[in-house]
Amino acid sequence: MDKLDAGIIDMLRLNARAGYGDIGDAVGLSASAVKRRVDRLVATGVIRSFTIQVDPAVDGLGTEAYVELFCRGNVAPHELKRILSAIPEVVDAGTVSGSADAVVHMRSRDIHSLEVALERLRTATNVDNTRSSIVLSRLIHRRYE
Incomplete structure (x- = not known):
């Protein structure tokens, strides 16, 4: 290239x-x-696909939050992936350094549906607690995938 x-x-x-x-x-x-x-x-796979990006609010997913996930003991990344994959409101997640085990990006219809999804996350096996921050306004959004 x-x-x-x-x-x-x-x-x-x-x-x-x-x-x-x-x-x-x-x-x-x-x-x-x-x-x-x-x-x-x-x-050669440098360009993987051509796509569109639709405003999530169009699909009724205007409420978003970033959630720090704290687990009990040592939880393998594949186990976190299994837990998070079962919650449709999770749109992105990654393991991180620091006190949290993972940071999770969630989108939902409204605060109530976000609360329901967070409760499913909090009650998952090996999850100790979460710390959530609701996004008030998006300042910068770049997609590099």
């Missing part, structure tokens, strides 16, 4: 529907050269 590939990827991150000609104008290549490079980036 070179500088031109990086420029193409940057353009596609901004707008996955951008035309090859528009991308080419921005990075200094012809539309056909951009297409060949995009095809190669897809074939």
Whole structure:
């Protein structure tokens, strides 16, 4: 991957529907050269997919929270994944360093449904307690997956 590939990827991150000609104008290549490079980036797995991002509020998931998860004893990451996968309101999670065992991002319809989901999380095997912070306003959102 070179500088031109990086420029193409940057353009596609901004707008996955951008035309090859528009991308080419921005990075200094012809539309056909951009297409060949995009095809190669897809074939080699550098570009995994082209997708859209829909505002979660459109799907009725306008309430979000970040939750620190504290477990009893040592809990393996695969066990945390099993617990968290059973709760549909969990949209992202990762194990972390520090006093918490994991940080969980949750989305729900409203505060009541968030509370119900948190209670399911709190009563899961090996979960000792949680500390939640409800998001009031989103300041920056970048997706790098």
